[in-house]
Amino acid sequence: MVTKGRTGQPTLEEVAALAGVGRGTVSRVINNSPRVKDTTRHLVEQAIAQLGYIPNRAARALAGSRSDAVALVIPETEKRFFAEPYFSDIVHGVGDGLADTDLQLLLTLVRTEKERQRFLQYARARRIDGVLLVSLHDSDPLPDLLAGMEMPTVLSGRRSGDESVSYVDSDNVGGARAAVHHLSVSGRRRIATITGPLDMYVAQCRLRGYEEAVRDSPGGPRPAWIAHGDFTEESGRRAMSQLLERHPDLDAVFAASDVMAVGALHTLRAAGRRIPEEVAVVGFDDSPIARHTDPQLTSVRQPVEEMGRTMARVLLASISDGASAWQHVVLRTELVRRASG
Amino acid sequence: MVTKGRTGQPTLEEVAALAGVGRGTVSRVINNSPRVKDTTRHLVEQAIAQLGYIPNRAARALAGSRSDAVALVIPETEKRFFAEPYFSDIVHGVGDGLADTDLQLLLTLVRTEKERQRFLQYARARRIDGVLLVSLHDSDPLPDLLAGMEMPTVLSGRRSGDESVSYVDSDNVGGARAAVHHLSVSGRRRIATITGPLDMYVAQCRLRGYEEAVRDSPGGPRPAWIAHGDFTEESGRRAMSQLLERHPDLDAVFAASDVMAVGALHTLRAAGRRIPEEVAVVGFDDSPIARHTDPQLTSVRQPVEEMGRTMARVLLASISDGASAWQHVVLRTELVRRASG
DNA sequence: CCAACCACTGGGAGCGCTCCCATGCACGCG
DNA sequence: CGCGTGCATGGGAGCGCTCCCAGTGGTTGG
Numbered sequence: 001m002v003t004k005g006r007t008g009q010p011t012l013e014e015v016a017a018l019a020g021v022g023r024g025t026v027s028r029v030i031n032n033s034p035r036v037k038d039t040t041r042h043l044v045e046q047a048i049a050q051l052g053y054i055p056n057r058a059a060r061a062l063a064g065s066r067s068d069a070v071a072l073v074i075p076e077t078e079k080r081f082f083a084e085p086y087f088s089d090i091v092h093g094v095g096d097g098l099a100d101t102d103l104q105l106l107l108t109l110v111r112t113e114k115e116r117q118r119f120l121q122y123a124r125a126r127r128i129d130g131v132l133l134v135s136l137h138d139s140d141p142l143p144d145l146l147a148g149m150e151m152p153t154v155l156s157g158r159r160s161g162d163e164s165v166s167y168v169d170s171d172n173v174g175g176a177r178a179a180v181h182h183l184s185v186s187g188r189r190r191i192a193t194i195t196g197p198l199d200m201y202v203a204q205c206r207l208r209g210y211e212e213a214v215r216d217s218p219g220g221p222r223p224a225w226i227a228h229g230d231f232t233e234e235s236g237r238r239a240m241s242q243l244l245e246r247h248p249d250l251d252a253v254f255a256a257s258d259v260m261a262v263g264a265l266h267t268l269r270a271a272g273r274r275i276p277e278e279v280a281v282v283g284f285d286d287s288p289i290a291r292h293t294d295p296q297l298t299s300v301r302q303p304v305e306e307m308g309r310t311m312a313r314v315l316l317a318s319i320s321d322g323a324s325a326w327q328h329v330v331l332r333t334e335l336v337r338r339a340s341g
Numbered sequence: 342m343v344t345k346g347r348t349g350q351p352t353l354e355e356v357a358a359l360a361g362v363g364r365g366t367v368s369r370v371i372n373n374s375p376r377v378k379d380t381t382r383h384l385v386e387q388a389i390a391q392l393g394y395i396p397n398r399a400a401r402a403l404a405g406s407r408s409d410a411v412a413l414v415i416p417e418t419e420k421r422f423f424a425e426p427y428f429s430d431i432v433h434g435v436g437d438g439l440a441d442t443d444l445q446l447l448l449t450l451v452r453t454e455k456e457r458q459r460f461l462q463y464a465r466a467r468r469i470d471g472v473l474l475v476s477l478h479d480s481d482p483l484p485d486l487l488a489g490m491e492m493p494t495v496l497s498g499r500r501s502g503d504e505s506v507s508y509v510d511s512d513n514v515g516g517a518r519a520a521v522h523h524l525s526v527s528g529r530r531r532i533a534t535i536t537g538p539l540d541m542y543v544a545q546c547r548l549r550g551y552e553e554a555v556r557d558s559p560g561g562p563r564p565a566w567i568a569h570g571d572f573t574e575e576s577g578r579r580a581m582s583q584l585l586e587r588h589p590d591l592d593a594v595f596a597a598s599d600v601m602a603v604g605a606l607h608t609l610r611a612a613g614r615r616i617p618e619e620v621a622v623v624g625f626d627d628s629p630i631a632r633h634t635d636p637q638l639t640s641v642r643q644p645v646e647e648m649g650r651t652m653a654r655v656l657l658a659s660i661s662d663g664a665s666a667w668q669h670v671v672l673r674t675e676l677v678r679r680a681s682g
Numbered sequence: 683c684c685a686a687c688c689a690c691t692g693g694g695a696g697c698g699c700t701c702c703c704a705t706g707c708a709c710g711c712g
Numbered sequence: 713c714g715c716g717t718g719c720a721t722g723g724g725a726g727c728g729c730t731c732c733c734a735g736t737g738g739t740t741g742g
Binding site: 011012013023024027030031055056058059060061062063064065 | 727728729730731732
């Protein structure tokens with residue numbers, strides 16, 4: 001078994017005794033209640049420092065019926081997100097945003113239906129004060145279930161049309177538009193796209209950006225040449241093959257992710273096309289592989305760590321506000337120009 | 342503030358009432374104590390199922406003076422580890438290994454001295470039952486400090502010579518030896534290496550493997566051609582330049598990480614060497630970029646997710662055994678042959 | 683001069699569990 | 713038949729905190 005008994009940690013009671021005040025007062029000082037005289041506060045703070053007192057989290061949680069923890073839920077259906085540093089960036093950002101609170105960050109992998117049920121039980125039992133959800137599919141019922149139990153929740157990468165939830169997102173439409181516009185102004189006239197899985201909002205947005213840019217392109221609207229992928233490299237290859245077959249004269253491709261762009265590069269090279277001379281390629285995400293392809297990949301950068309930080313901030317707000325309002329934050333994306341297009 | 346008051350969750354007391362037994366008995370059932378009659382146990386289990394009872398973690402932690410949580414500590418000094426999927430694989434493995442326990446996984450980023458102090462306080466206050474440490478430098482005092490407070494700890498990537506701690510590691514020496522041996526038997530005679538930062542045990546091990554393989558190589562011992570890097574791509578470039586200058590006739594390079602190997606590839610290509618015809622290149626880690634280089638990179642794979650799983654297992658054991666023994670697990674590595682050498 | 687009011691403060695009553703001692707009961711032995 | 717012995721069980725006593733109510737002492741106004 002686990003080591004039992006006193007850990008030698010000082011308690012509230014001991015701090016109170018040393019400071020010559022009551023338990024309640026010390027509690028008030030710790031929780032920043034304004035109803036404490038300044039002189040008393042100093043006294044207590046001194047005692048806390050002297051004893052090296054650290055509040056017992058379990059006791060606080062029990063007495064206050066909260067948990068001092070938030071969960072970062074990762075639906076493991078999307079392995080691809082891990083092949084990119086997306087995940088660790090998010091974690092860093094969130095960690096950063098939570099750094100000067102007392103909230104613990106719980107990592108919750110939801111890979112199977114069983115794990116999902118287990119997580120929901122956790123949530124229902126209020127073992128967590130809030131939830132951060134990343135990489136969600138449109139069809140995922142998690143947000144609604146969490147809303148149903150009045151659990152503060154923040155999504156990254158919202159779902160289509162659903163505004164009754166807080167989310168932090170990057171400007172996928174704008175990013176895609178910028179990418180295609182860039183291709184357009186650099187003289188490309190026959191621009192195709194490889195989409196992500198269209199049951200994901202990000203994929204829909206990037207497609208929309210492409211379509212808007214193609215429609216509004218200098219020199220009048222042009223047809224949209226679309227092939228579908230699922231964010232994997234293999235799907236990028238396949239989609240590129242389809243595109244080459246249908247439109248052998250294409251001179252540019254916008255892929256909705258770098259990983260698919262890499263697949264497209266391979267197919268293009270195998271087909272003997274020179275990049276970027278004959279075909280320009282632009283990706284999305286600006287993941288590290290973008291710098292390791294040959295030629296290096298032009299891509300749309302999203303501020304992932306910043307997104308994590310913002311998610312934490314929004315969640316903190318909705319925990320303390322009691323979810324009185326939804327917050328939607330959309331962060332700017334940026335085109336990073338490299339050699340591929 | 343957070344929602345207060347009853348969460349509607351049933352309590353031990355209520356389960357006991359429904360089952361017609363006492364609190365103690367229900368507690369015993371939940372904790373798998375053998376001192377309960379089977380008929381009673383069934384009764385209680387039924388009541389638990391009927392009410393959908395979930396034990397209150399905070400109350401358990403408080404009453405039992407433990408915390409039901411383990412920390413995965415990531416010293417953020419090594420950003421590079423995140424550029425590879427190492428981190429997410431570890432997290433997955435650990436999550437997996439913890440899946441059917443009640444332990445929470447706390448993600449703890451230790452980026453600054455302040456965060457380090459804060460983490461130590463947590464540990465000292467027994468807010469965690471155990472610690473998993475990854476990506477440690479030799480000089481890091483964390484393991485000793487944790488040992489000093491009798492905190493169960495498992496490292497991944499041990500430190501040099503220190504056996505008085507549990508660790509899970511992959512066979513870096515063997516992997517490096519295999520890589521170099523492979524170069525050797527495929528006819529390479531002038532094999533250089535680019536090391537990692539030698540204050541890290543993994544880097545030392547990979548260098549040792551190289552040296553052993555070079556010494557024992559078919560056709561008699563050969564000189565060791567060594568340049569030092571720090572696991573970054575830039576350092577790989579630089580080290581490769583040095584090597585080319587010192588040994589223009591080299592015909593193979595073993596880089597202690599894929600990222601450095603990528604740097605080496607760039608330098609070699611810039612110097613006009615054909616790969617693998619003139620110079621063979623082998624990396625380490627088998628990270629995704631290994632498949633995105635041109636030519637694709639031969640590399641040594643370590644079972645990272647398996648390492649995470651094993652770390653969890655070892656930690657669980659040492660939590661329940663009260664750290665009576667150190668466990669050392671070394672997992673096999675595997676050479677993945679691709680086009681580069 | 684007393685009532686009314688205020689800003690602070692002390693400490694009782696739990697939160698839901700685990701630990702552990704006391705109790706009850708059935709059994710077996712002298 | 714009386715008394716240990718041992719297992720199964722009930723429930724008291726906290727764990728360290730927060731919440732909240734009942735003071736305490738000082739101030740103001742009638």
